[in-house]
Amino acid sequence: MMTVQPSPTIAITRLANELRRQGRDIIGLSQGEPDFDTPDHVKEAAKAAIDAGQTKYTDVDGTPEIKRAIVGKFARENGLSYDISQISVGTGGKQVLYNAFCATLDDGDEVIIPAPYWVSYPDMVRLAGGKPVIVACGEEDGFKLTAERLREAITPRTRWLVLNSPSNPTGAGYSAADLRALANVLLDHPHVMVMTDDMYEHIRYDGWAFSTIAAIEPRLLDRTLTCNGVSKAYAMTGWRIGYAGGPEKLIRAMATLQSQSTTNPSSISQAAAVAALTGPLDFLTERNAMFKTRRDLCLAAFNDIEGLSCRTPDGAFYLFPSCAGMIGRRRPDGRAIETDIDFATFLLEDAGVAVVPGSAFGLAPYFRISFATATDKLRSACERIEEACGKLSR
Structure with missing residues (x-):
């Protein structure tokens, strides 16, 4: 500590x-918290869940309903195909990321983190026994990791690469071409997994198009954890629901860990998130x-x-x-x-x-x-x- x-x-x-x-x-x-309110249809779904008595324990890492909603969201919006056995739901996006690190990192395993980075990444890695490998990505590169810098940073101990797009703190977004270049490097290093933090996916400007690496390079799907949540786009920071899609073996390990820490996310928040993920985005x-x-x-x-x-x-x-x-x-x-x-x-x-x-x-x-x-x-x-x-x- x-x-x-x-x-x-x-x-x-x-x-x-x-x-x-x-x-x-x-x-x-x-x-970083939107000043907008949670959409009305989401709040109504939460009230209905309370009235229906959905106030008990749920499955450890998410109800079948929310997992189906997430599977649908990934297919519809990102072109990613998952089964519900490949979905993890946690108490906020931070728990999902932390679970993944704790489930996979042995002492000394390295995690490549492009800087500037969200402040929690390095400390989550340290808490899990890993070693953050910080790669400075200056303004001259648009605050983004380049293929050359990624190649230089990978060692035999590298376990993860973390990508956040659009980024906290810079708002920089990786284009499809950017991700293709990184994917080409990763294909040469099959021991490296990819954690993509797509929390700000829907908040974008000036026609910039969002992409996620497992969709750009399907050969990376079985070693990518695609992470997201409802906090930012739906103004649901206090509801605490994050989720991810990834390899079934990893998802099972994350569920085991969560079963001995927090158990399930709030049942009411899960019902609200189903409405968010299946409802309109207008x-x-x-x-x-x-x-x-x-x-x-x-x-x-x-x-x-x-x-x-x-x-x-x-x-x-x-x-x-x-x-x-x-x-x-x-x-x-x-x-x-x-x-x-x-x-x-x-x-x-x-x-x-x-x-x-x-x-x-x-x-x-x-x-x-x-x-x-x-x-x-x-x-x-x-x-x-x-x-x-x-x-x-x-």
Whole structure:
């Protein structure tokens, strides 16, 4: 446990809450949670499940109903063919990923994680006894892993490659061509499994097309765990339902592990997720349009601030601006901005805006904001950040 750090996003939120208790007006842009409500048809399905008495234990890793809904979703939306015996359902996407690592990693097994990465990947690997192998993927490569870097990172101890598209924290998305290039490398290394985290699949912009690697290269299907959930697209973060499709042997091992930890996910949440996965997706059009408006508002603001720059994301609801131009400047109190952590701390203390430093995601000097919040708050936050940056002297 001494090697594991608490989630930096939660730590920033905790500090921001402490400042709020002190009377400060803090705009929180650190947590990735849609401000939209769960769709009505999903809520109604949950109420109906309660009224019908669906409040008992279910199968450990998901009811037959939710597994059938997931099989249908994978076939309909991703061109992937699974049997219900190849489906795992957990209490949020994080549990599904963690179960997979615990079920497969021996001490010293390596997991390739492109950086910037979601903050939980490396620590989940460490908790399972594995070794995270961090591969820096700079802005010059669109924050994406290249085939050459993947080939260099693979060793005989490599057990997994983790891919997240669109990405948290950058919003970068792997195209079909990107995935084809990575797949060609993986075909030469049959001992390497692939974990794809597709949680932000439906949140995308500017015509960018989502792809997942097992569909691009069917020969990888039997060693790919395709992970997803209902949290982001359906605004169901609190319902805690994640799922995955993968090799039956792995799914059985994950179920055994889950049977001795949490047992089944909430029966009511599973019923709600069935409605989400089998229901309409038309509500996403309006929500994605709103996300795009917010994205463009913040992009324009940050790119107009001297010392900041930001790449346009393909999907998700994050921006990952570079603050390299701020390193070396001084705060009004004379303290130097030496790292992105210093810069994030300055924004919180001076501007009252909570962001997450890029070093938490394995790449500095950057910072992440979530634009999944009210537009007026985002506008105010951008104005505060601009004013605060103007106070920094060279």
